[in-house]
Amino acid sequence: MKELTPKSEDFSKWYVEVVQKAELADYTPMKGMMVIRPHGYAVWENVRNALDRRIKAAGHVNAYFPLFIPESFLQKEAEHVQGFSPEVAWVTVGGKEELEERLAVRPTSEAIIGHMYAKWIKSWRDLPVLINQWANIVRWEKVTRPFLRTTEFLWQEGHTCHETAEECEAETLRILDLYRDVCEAELAVPVLTGRKSLSEKFAGASMTYAVEALMSDGKALQMATSHNLGQHFSKAFDIRFEDRNQTLQYVWQTSWGMTTRTIGALIMVHGDDSGLRFPPRVAPVQVVVVPISIGNWKETVLPAARAAAESLRAAGLRVDLDAREEATPGWKFSEHEMRGVPLRLEIGPRDVKAGQAVLVRRDTGAKETARLADLGARVPALLDEIQAGLMAQAKAFLEANIRDAADYAEFKAILETKRGFVRAAWCGGEACEARIKAETMATIRVIPTEEAASKTDRPCVSCGGAGQALAYFARAY
RNA sequence: CGGGACGUGGCGCAGCCUGGUAGCGCACAUGCUUGGGGUGCAUGGGGUCGGCGGUUCGAAUCCGCCCGUCCCGACCA
Numbered sequence: 001m002k003e004l005t006p007k008s009e010d011f012s013k014w015y016v017e018v019v020q021k022a023e024l025a026d027y028t029p030m031k032g033m034m035v036i037r038p039h040g041y042a043v044w045e046n047v048r049n050a051l052d053r054r055i056k057a058a059g060h061v062n063a064y065f066p067l068f069i070p071e072s073f074l075q076k077e078a079e080h081v082q083g084f085s086p087e088v089a090w091v092t093v094g095g096k097e098e099l100e101e102r103l104a105v106r107p108t109s110e111a112i113i114g115h116m117y118a119k120w121i122k123s124w125r126d127l128p129v130l131i132n133q134w135a136n137i138v139r140w141e142k143v144t145r146p147f148l149r150t151t152e153f154l155w156q157e158g159h160t161c162h163e164t165a166e167e168c169e170a171e172t173l174r175i176l177d178l179y180r181d182v183c184e185a186e187l188a189v190p191v192l193t194g195r196k197s198l199s200e201k202f203a204g205a206s207m208t209y210a211v212e213a214l215m216s217d218g219k220a221l222q223m224a225t226s227h228n229l230g231q232h233f234s235k236a237f238d239i240r241f242e243d244r245n246q247t248l249q250y251v252w253q254t255s256w257g258m259t260t261r262t263i264g265a266l267i268m269v270h271g272d273d274s275g276l277r278f279p280p281r282v283a284p285v286q287v288v289v290v291p292i293s294i295g296n297w298k299e300t301v302l303p304a305a306r307a308a309a310e311s312l313r314a315a316g317l318r319v320d321l322d323a324r325e326e327a328t329p330g331w332k333f334s335e336h337e338m339r340g341v342p343l344r345l346e347i348g349p350r351d352v353k354a355g356q357a358v359l360v361r362r363d364t365g366a367k368e369t370a371r372l373a374d375l376g377a378r379v380p381a382l383l384d385e386i387q388a389g390l391m392a393q394a395k396a397f398l399e400a401n402i403r404d405a406a407d408y409a410e411f412k413a414i415l416e417t418k419r420g421f422v423r424a425a426w427c428g429g430e431a432c433e434a435r436i437k438a439e440t441m442a443t444i445r446v447i448p449t450e451e452a453a454s455k456t457d458r459p460c461v462s463c464g465g466a467g468q469a470l471a472y473f474a475r476a477y
Numbered sequence: 478c479g480g481g482a483c484g485u486g487g488c489g490c491a492g493c494c495u496g497g498u499a500g501c502g503c504a505c506a507u508g509c510u511u512g513g514g515g516u517g518c519a520u521g522g523g524g525u526c527g528g529c530g531g532u533u534c535g536a537a538u539c540c541g542c543c544c545g546u547c548c549c550g551a552c553c554a
Contacts, residue, residue: 012548020488031545087553108554141553142478149553202554210554222554259554292513330514348513358513441550477554 004338006273011217016146018267022276022339025146032144032151036260039339040147042284043263044154048134050186050282051156051258054178060130060158065112067136068103073111076236080110083203087139089151105138110204110229110255113159114237121161121251124243128171129161129251137259147264148221148477155259161239161251165230168252172228173449175256176209179224187262188279188391189213189269190398191223192421192472194446194454199430202255206230212445212472214398215268218419220445220474223265224258264477269394276340277362279390280383285320287312287379288341290332292348293325304352308345308375315376317383337362342386343379363389402472411461411473415440421474425467427460436462442473 004021005013019025024040036044052062068091075081084107091103106112117129134156141149158175162168176193183189191211201208205227213223233239234250243249270277280286289312291297291305302323309321320341322332329346336344346358356369359378363386370378401420405411414422422442426432437443447469448454454469461467 010548016547027546029545083553137554139553143552145547153554155554225554257554261554294512297512328512328514328516330512330516332515334515346513350513 004273004275007216007271008273014271014273015264015267018271018275018338019146024263024267024276027146030151032141032149034146034150036154039284040263043266043278043282044260046282046284047182047186047262048156051182052134054182055132055156055158058130058174058178060132060160062133063131064133064135065106065109065116067106069106069109069112071102071104073115074104076111076114077204077233079232080204080236084108084139087141089138089140106135107137107139108255108257109133109135109157110159110233111237114233114239114253117159117161117234117251118237118239121239121241124163124241127161127163127241127251128167130158131160132156132158145264145477147267148261150260153260155257157255157257160254161234162254163241163243163249163252165252168230168254169228172207172209172226172254172256175226175254176211176449179211179226179256179258182258183211183213183223183262183265184391186279186281187266187269188281188387188394189223189262189265190391190395192398192402192446192448194448194472196225196446197430197433197444197471199433200444202227204229204232205255206232209449210446212474212476213265213269214401214420214474215265215477216271216397217268218401218475220421220476221261221265221268222445222476223262224256226256227254229253229255270390271340274334275338277390278340278342280342280387283340283342284318285336285339285341286318286383287320287343287345288332288336289319289321289345289347290329290336291321291323292329292346292351294349297349300352301347301349304372305347308347308357308372311376312345312379315380317379333360343382345375345379361386361389363393405461406458408461411436412440415442415473415475419475421445421472423470423472424461425456425458426469426471427463427465428468429460429463429465432460432462436473440473441475443476444471445474445476447471 004017007014023037025034025036028035088107089105092099136152136154138152144150160171180191180193183191191213193211196208196210207228209226211223212220215221231250233253239251240248289305289309291301309319312319342362344360351357356371358367358369360367403414403422405414405422405424411422411424456467456470458467
């Protein structure tokens with residue numbers, strides 16, 4: 001549990017080390033499969049709860065569909081099967097018997113859900129269907145990294161059906177905004193939102209919208225996606241309803257997901273050379289109480305530390321009392337910094353005498369003393385400040401790393417020297433997009449959805465043709 | 478999947494070139510000591526060197542194949 005490689009020296013190494021040293025995850029004997037350890041899983045639980053609250057508040061209900069999908073189902077939507085087939089894991093044997101039809105371990109659940117929806121939906125009165133599921137997913141990725149890309153990962157996937165195209169699009173965008181809100185309000189990760197180019201969209205969607213964040217090494221990370229599936233799947237799976245005019249119509253569908261990858265974003269956006277810095281809203285432990293062990297501390301300091309921890313717990317905070325005898329205070333400080341605890345509360349003999357405690361912020365390192373009687377008010381306020389402080393810091397970084405490129409030379413120079421997002425005009429042509437990707441490794445992360453934000457009179461940064469939209473380009477994870 | 482690096486107690490490494498059955502630091506256990514930023518000392522337990530095969534009297538060391546990890550690309554949430 002020593003010496004973390006500095007972020008600036010080797011970002012990838014720093015990332016892998018901090019994941020392990022903070023005990024968020026660990027590797028297993030199977031390639032690309034990791035254990036999410038209790039400290040990491042607690043983060044996921046907090047993210048999940050925040051998301052789940054919002055999904056339900058927006059009118060959705062949770063359900064659970066099977067892990068396996070018959071091969072023939074996956075094949076019903078041509079683009080879908082083509083997009084996912086390279087990374088599907090198959091079950092071919094059950095017990096000792098060879099299966100007649102092999103089963104895919106779900107890489108996403110549109111196919112099985114589509115099949116069930118066809119059975120359940122008959123009338124416009126059945127619509128909208130607003131179902132979400134929390135599930136595990138398997139995609140046989142060639143290159144894996146803890147949280148960012150693993151063979152199996154956890155996520156939620158929403159699958160909705162609507163009467164009209166307009167309603168469907170509205171749902172897609174409502175969810176996009178929901179994701180933005182979770183990222184910014186809970187994870188303290190500022191994001192760009194917008195649509196994807198056609199080449200980057202979900203296999204089988206009409207349009208994909210995404211929430212993109214900027215990691216502190218200047219690479220972008222997709223935090224969530226919201227797809228307008230149009231009628232692609234309803235036609236493939238025959239999901240029809242009789243509308244208000246007594247004609248049969250195919251439903252309009254959306255699907256959307258957010259994954260355990262968000263934990264990777266939390267690490268890469270907020271972490272520093274001492275380890276993790278979790279935003280209080282999703283931190284597994286919000287306050288750690290460290291008694292300063294000197295002399296007869298167990299009789300004097302420890303009871304005061306217990307009382308402080310208890311009172312904060314009673315106020316609804318997630319509090320850990322680190323009363324271990326085998327570790328020194330300094331050791332504990334470092335360890336809890338590594339683990340990202342937002343606020344440390346130190347109580348020593350001097351404090352007990354003075355009826356106070358020392359509060360140390362993880363985000364800034366700032367120390368202050370507070371009267372024990374005031375902790376109930378001061379600690380929650382400080383946690384709010386830390387949450388806001390992390391957001392402000394990340395936002396300043398994002399804004400400082402969005403740069404406009406007038407021409408291709410400038411575009412390339414920015415990506416070479418500074419990275420971050422480059423905002424540039426694009427003609428809408430796939431050839432230009434592909435060329436930019438090949439030459440700079442940058443892809444279109446999002447094209448802002450609002451007319452005003454994407455409108456441009458500048459020529460395409462690649463070909464010089466008429467610019468159709470302003471797009472945000474970046475190298476991405 | 479292409480290029481590169483690596484695989485030796487839990488972790489990080491040395492030893493390999495010039496074969497002779499393992500060593501260091503941290504961690505761990507015990508005791509004392511210390512304690513407001515990773516305390517110090519002593520004692521002790523733990524590996525047969527990623528796997529398989531070959532060469533050899535003898536392999537961590539040489540050769541071949543395989544597996545895995547990390548980095549850089551192509552693919553992806």
